[in-house]
Amino acid sequence: xxxxxxxxxxxxxxxxxxxxxxxxxxxxxxxxxxxxxxxxxxxxxxxxxxxxxxxxxxxxxxxxxxxxxxxxxxxxxxxxxxxxxxxxxxxxxxxxxxxxxxxxxxxxxxxxxxxxxxxxxxxxxxxxxxxxxxxxxxxxxxxxxxxxxxxxxxxxxxxxxxxxxxxxxxxxxxxxxxxxxxxxxxxxxxxxxxxxxxxxxxxxxxxxxxxxxxxxxxxxxxxxxxxxxxxxxxxxxx
Numbered sequence: 001x002x003x004x005x006x007x008x009x010x011x012x013x014x015x016x017x018x019x020x021x022x023x024x025x026x027x028x029x030x031x032x033x034x035x036x037x038x039x040x041x042x043x044x045x046x047x048x049x050x051x052x053x054x055x056x057x058x059x060x061x062x063x064x065x066x067x068x069x070x071x072x073x074x075x076x077x078x079x080x081x082x083x084x085x086x087x088x089x090x091x092x093x094x095x096x097x098x099x100x101x102x103x104x105x106x107x108x109x110x111x112x113x114x115x116x117x118x119x120x121x122x123x124x125x126x127x128x129x130x131x132x133x134x135x136x137x138x139x140x141x142x143x144x145x146x147x148x149x150x151x152x153x154x155x156x157x158x159x160x161x162x163x164x165x166x167x168x169x170x171x172x173x174x175x176x177x178x179x180x181x182x183x184x185x186x187x188x189x190x191x192x193x194x195x196x197x198x199x200x201x202x203x204x205x206x207x208x209x210x211x212x213x214x215x216x217x218x219x220x221x222x223x224x225x226x227x228x229x230x231x232x233x234x235x236x237x238x
Contacts, residue, residue, distance in 0.1 A: 003112045003168065007036040009088030010105075013078035014096030015044040018053060027102045028094065029060045032109070038063040040086060041096075042078035045069050076184035080177045091172050095163040104204040108166040111200045118171045118197035121157060122164030126203030141222050148226065149186055152233035153193040157201060161185050161225070164204055171197050183228035190232035 010028055014021055028039055039062055043051050054066055067081050079093060090112060094102050104122055111120045146160040165188075175191040177184065193199070 003089070003117065005035060005089050005109065005112060007038070007088040008032060008090045008092060008109070009038050009040060009082075009086035009169070010092045010094055010102070011040045011042065011079055011082035011086065012094050012096050013042045013044060013075050013082065014046065014050060015072065015075075015078075016046045016048040016050060017096040018046070018049045020098045021050055021053060021096050022057070023098065024094070024096050024102065025057065025059075029062055031103050032105065035109075036063075038065065038086070038088060040065045040067070040082040042067045042082050043069065044074065044078050045072040074179075074181035076177065076179040076181055076187070079184055083172060083177070086169065089169055091167045091169050093163070093165045093167075099207055100163045101205055101207070104164055105166065107202045107204065108164065111202050112166065112168070115200060116198060117200045118168045119192055120166040120200045120202060121159060121162050122166075122204035123157075123159040123201045124162060124204060124206040125158045126201065145186070145222065145225050145229065149189055149229050149233070152229060153190060155189070155193060155199055157189070157199065159201070160189050162204075167192075168197075171195070179228060181224065183224050186225050186228040187232050190229065194232075 108120045142161050149160045179187045
């Protein structure tokens, strides 16, 4: 049975994204015009002017919710805050940098409309789309993490760590998310697989950033992801 979509919630966790936040918000305002949508921005205690910008920004005629964390807590915590206040049938996660293009969500939503999907990931490694060529070590690390996750979930994802994810709201809200940082990605994958969700992937474009351009993920987050993959697939399945 295909999904009936009436309202979409777009969660944008952000931390120190002053240079990109306005561009992302304009893109989000101008796409998915055929749906009722709400945009939920969660600022993770930015110190570069992002918070001040959000407090003054003149939003278009769209339902916006802005949350401000009381200290820097991490992407996972911010996403969880957004989930709790969301009211859409679908929940989409969009990073506030320019690595991912929110217009790609139209492809994600088409999968929900045409298939009986519970979860749809946008894959950077389905090369039907343009992707910036950057760090091989990040590509290799992503492949290792996705492979380890696949071995334990028995899924055949190509990009478990992708920053564009879509979820049926009822499924996402039925699990308890615990990770505060980038462990959100393997945790949500494991927990939704544990409740037998149907996963799909679709190719997306990717404009990765260098560290000089503001990339934040480090090798420490890679080791944390391995811990989360083992924890939520073996040690703590629910």
